Amino acid sequence: MIIVTGGAGFIGSNIVKGLNARGITNILVVDDLTEGDKFRNLVDLDIADYLHKDDFRQQLQAGRLSGIEAVFHQGACSDTTERNGHYMMDNNYKVTLELFGWCQQHKVPFIYASSAAVYGAGPVYVENPLYESPLNVYGYSKFLFDQVLRRHLERLKAPVVGLRYFNVYGPQEQHKGRMASVAFHNMNQFRTEGHVRLFGGWDGYPDGGQQRDFIFIDDVVSVNLHFLDHPEVSGIFNCGTGRAQPFNDVATAVVNTMRAEKGEAELSLRDLVDQQYIHYIPFPEDLKGRYQSHTQADLSQLRAAGYDKPFTDVQTGVAAYVRAMLKNGRL
Numbered sequence: 001m002i003i004v005t006g007g008a009g010f011i012g013s014n015i016v017k018g019l020n021a022r023g024i025t026n027i028l029v030v031d032d033l034t035e036g037d038k039f040r041n042l043v044d045l046d047i048a049d050y051l052h053k054d055d056f057r058q059q060l061q062a063g064r065l066s067g068i069e070a071v072f073h074q075g076a077c078s079d080t081t082e083r084n085g086h087y088m089m090d091n092n093y094k095v096t097l098e099l100f101g102w103c104q105q106h107k108v109p110f111i112y113a114s115s116a117a118v119y120g121a122g123p124v125y126v127e128n129p130l131y132e133s134p135l136n137v138y139g140y141s142k143f144l145f146d147q148v149l150r151r152h153l154e155r156l157k158a159p160v161v162g163l164r165y166f167n168v169y170g171p172q173e174q175h176k177g178r179m180a181s182v183a184f185h186n187m188n189q190f191r192t193e194g195h196v197r198l199f200g201g202w203d204g205y206p207d208g209g210q211q212r213d214f215i216f217i218d219d220v221v222s223v224n225l226h227f228l229d230h231p232e233v234s235g236i237f238n239c240g241t242g243r244a245q246p247f248n249d250v251a252t253a254v255v256n257t258m259r260a261e262k263g264e265a266e267l268s269l270r271d272l273v274d275q276q277y278i279h280y281i282p283f284p285e286d287l288k289g290r291y292q293s294h295t296q297a298d299l300s301q302l303r304a305a306g307y308d309k310p311f312t313d314v315q316t317g318v319a320a321y322v323r324a325m326l327k328n329g330r331l
Contacts, residue, residue: 006075092141166240170217202283216317240297241311253318
């Protein structure tokens with residue numbers, strides 16, 4: 001059996017989908033469906049069982065789990081604005097530590113979600129403590145376990161891989177609310193209001209010009225499954241495209257793809273702004289000093305670990321995302 005924690009969530013459910021595509025269905029999904037809408041991410045998937053995260057944690061500590069072939073640990077509080085450090089450190093750091101210890105004891109491969117948030121404001125995004133300075137407790141919760149792994153790397157009993165996700169977007173993130181991708185918000189804004197909203201200029205960047213390394217969910221799943229296939233590799237790896245693109249590119253791709261579906265012509269960024277399809281709003285005061293204005297994954301270590309597939313650019317990935325949402329009646 002393969003365990004996917006956070007398996008009803010965005011990345012977790014897509015990993016389950018990727019496993020299903022390989023014919024793997026003996027999967028235990030661990031999550032928290034207190035906010036029940038996430039169940040929709042599981043409807044089309046083939047799994048063996050579901051456990052609430054607290055029940056799973058108790059069974060793990062009581063030694064009741066066996067026959068586990070691998071663990072994809074995607075479960076976490078991913079809200080970068082969460083200020084409750086006690087909750088964040090228990091939910092993100094301590095649970096990861098417990099799972100790591102169990103997997104080492106039972107010699108089970110462990111692939112877990114780290115985050116580009118460990119780098120803070122950057123500007124260097126290389127898997128090295130010299131460049132790591134998280135801006136919030138979410139980033140710190142990920143950073144702290146990465147440090148634990150580094151201390152154990154030379155004496156591991158089973159493979160462990162931490163993937164530092166950059167800005168992931170794609171289907172099945174609808175439950176994430178404020179923390180859903182800008183592509184998701186732009187789609188819904190355009191559907192309901194006829195325009196999209198982006199942050200105005202700040203931190204030396206023009207309107208809509210802050211840049212992120214946006215990675216399509218299909219590429220994230222591909223990277224995860226690569227490490228499942230290569231248990232000889234352990235370590236911490238960036239999971240981004242190696243390409244920084246401005247938020248304007250996301251908005252342009254969303255609007256032009258939705259316009260194309262109605263038979264309307266593609267417009268340039270200047271035309272989209274002039275015709276009021278893109279609105280810029282003042283940069284939020286509460287995010288100043290706690291916001292990554294530019295991210296770009298260094299992929300040297302990921303490539304050295306044998307992952308050689310190309311990554312999807314924003315224009316292609318966002319267009320595919322919009323079409324998938326329209327096809328499924330989500331827009």
